[in-house]
Structure formats: C-alpha cells, structure tokens
Amino acid sequence: MEELSDIRITRRNLLKMGAASATAVAAPLAGAQNAASGAPSAAARAPVTSKLSLTVNGKLEHLELDTRTTLLDALREHLRLTGTKKGCDHGQCGACTVIVNGRRINSCLTLAVMQHGANVTTIEGLGTRDHLHPMQAAFVKHDGYQCGYCTPGQVCSAVAVLDEIRQGIPSHVSADLTARPQTTAAEVRERMSGNICRCGAYSNIAAAIAEVAGSKT
Template sequence: MDDLSDITITRRSLLIAGALTATSAAMPLSADAQTPATAPSSPPPSMTKFSFDVNGKRQMLEVDTRTTLLDALREHLHLTGTKKGCDHGQCGACTVIVDGRRINSCLTLAVMHDGGKITTIEGLGTPAKLHPMQAAFVKHDGYQCGYCTPGQICSAVAALDEIKQGIPSHVSPDLNVKPLLSAEELRERMSGNICRCGAYSNIIDAITEVAGGTA
C-alpha cells in the first residue's frame, strides 16, 4: 500500500507540474524581459528630376522613380480631372493623350515621358470654351455619374484622330474605305473605356456628331 500511495502522489505531482509549465509558457513576458525586434530599415526612395509639357505648359518635377503618370498628374500637378479608377489599366478612367496617342496613365511611369507632350481633360477645353467633344457629350447626355467621362472624352478625341489617319481597328472590314467610321468601329475603338452607368449609345452619338458621320 505504501508503494502504491507513493506512485499516485508522484503522478499527481507530474500532472500539476505539467499544467504549471504550460501556463507559464502562455503568459507574456514582462516588459523588462521583452526585447523589441529591430524593424528592417527600408532604403530611401530613388528620386529623379524631369520635365514635360502638360496642356501647353512646361512642368518640372522631382518624384520617386516609381511614381505613375497618373499620380504625377493628380498628386503633384493637382490635375484631378484625370480619374483613378481600377488602377490596373482595365477601366480607362485615367486615359490621357501623350504625344498624340491615348494611354492609360496608371500603367506608365512619369519618368518615361521626360520631354513628352501630355494633354489631359483640363487641356482640351475650358468651361467658357468647351472642346467640340465636350460639348457633344453635354448635348447627347454622354455621361451620368461622370466619373469615366474625362477618360471617355480623351479617348474619343484620340480615336477620331486615329480614324483620320486611316489607322484600322480589329473590326475594320475594308482598309480602303475612308473614313473608317461606323457604330461598330466606334464601339471597338472605345472598348477600353468602361461606363459603369451604361451611357454607351449616347457616347457613340456624341462621337459621331463630332466626326460628322452617320454612325
């Protein structure tokens, strides 16, 4: 009996000791015992200076080399007409015209356009003197919420210039037909600009009027 009693006490002691060990391991260390982890130091941003022509005015900037053209226009030059939509080049809200071609400004770095010529929605017209495309959008109600409108208008202006140059689209049936203007052509050329409100038919009407066609 004495031996069995000793064994029982020993097992109980082991269980108690194990529970105390688990509890102490789960408790946080005291403030004095804690050693703060050293945060990894990030390298300073690489800055660069460059200049480009924006809406007919020479602009000098010094920005992080990772700055997109969209952020340079909005955050550094405060030209907030160009909108940040998806920020992945899928919606077209950030469309601007660079050296005569429309691009998604969220997909290109600002430093890549050193010496370039950039036109944003602010450079197309003013409230007192609208660009014909802006006036047509107003006339045909080519917008609802208006968020995509700056990109739509910039893209439409550039698309008509492409048609004028005879540049075909994926749906151009005959490259000898000039101008390459039809509702199908315009829809294809404007397919990179998404209108969440669905004002597509009005947008086509506005572009067609400016083009002088009957699409």
C-alpha cells in the first residue's frame, strides 16, 4: 500500500484530472446523441448554395455559389476575373476594390449573394490593352504603380472618386457639406485613403488622378 506521502495531489493536477474525466464522459454521449437524432456532424453537412445573377463588365453572369462566398472570390475563383486582387481579405488595404452600381466597395467584405442583380465593374471592364481607360493611361504616364498588386483597386477607386466629386458627395475633409466639393489635394488624399500602396507611389497616384480630373492638385 502506498504511503499517503507518496500521493502528490496538487490543485493543478486535480483540475487536469477533472477536465480529462469530463471530456472522456462527454465525447461518447455527444456521439450517441447525434447518432440517435440522425443529425450529421459539422464536417458532414453540405454547404448551403444559392443561385444569383450579376452583370459583370456588361455581361450577365448566372452563378450558383456557397452562400458564404464573397464577391471577391466569386469574381476571381468562379468568373476567372483575377485582375481584382486579394490583399488583406479584411477590408483594410483596398486591393479588391470594384465598382458596384456606380459605387466603389471592398469586394472582400460583401457576400456575392448580397449583390444579386447588381452591375459590377472590375478593372477588366474599365479598358482594354488597346483602349485604356483615361485613368489607366494616366497611371502609366505618371508611374502610379511599382509592384502593381494594388493598382487595379487603386484605379477602380480613383475612377469612382472623381464620380463622387462630380455628384457632389462630400467627404470628411469637405469644408462645407452643403457646397459642391472640389478636386483638391486634400479631397483626393482623403477619398483614396482606403487604398494602401506598400510601394509608396502615392504622389504619382495623386498626379494621375489630378490629370484625369483636369485640375492641379
């Protein structure tokens, strides 16, 4: 018979033994309950899919997707429009910016099913190799890119920014919210602040936008 002095039961060891015992008891019970109810495990459940239609760059697309699919993944993985880039996938870098119903959005932050019936413009829809959009041409002229990874989102956002200003939509730096905003350096910096360039080509991007806007920012 072991001496009581040989049995070392500390508070930590007692908690460990209790947790192990609870796990050993709960696991078979949970399995038996699932089997009795006929409920499949999480790994065995089939994904929920939904049909949707999008007009992408002027072309009507019909898709059936897992309802968890983001618009970004729908564009890249299902429609093979890989110009739109996946950067942070958390809405922090702007690399995935596209234009939806005339407004720019981070496509990684919206589900594809939420955009059913929407009109989507990606970088592929702005211009072609032989007929560049004016903003694309200005980015080339002013070296508004280096590695180029953020460029599609930068260009889409820049096009939408000028449209926002033309529509009179104010920003956080607009001095008078009731007056029509102007294409100033402060306005451009504020409105483009959600698009991050790791290479630091910001001054060249601003110059490209200024040229297209026809102003001296």
